[in-house]
Amino acid sequence: MVVSVSVVLLLLVLAVIYLRNGGLKISHALVCALLGFFLAGTSMAPSIHNGVTATADVVSKLGP
Numbered sequence: 001m002v003v004s005v006s007v008v009l010l011l012l013v014l015a016v017i018y019l020r021n022g023g024l025k026i027s028h029a030l031v032c033a034l035l036g037f038f039l040a041g042t043s044m045a046p047s048i049h050n051g052v053t054a055t056a057d058v059v060s061k062l063g064p
Helices: 002-020 026-040 045-061
Strands: none
Touching: 002 026, 026 045
């Protein structure tokens, strides 16, 4: 688990740096995709899923 968390943190830092530079290239997109796959394997995955689901529910109930 320690290796997974450090890989997730490394990929998160790389993704933030790439996004701040303003250009998202293929290699940058690959890092972001790897970050997503590693996050899905951590213990934070259910919390992230619940947060995204709750946000989608709130947005879907908003009227024009």
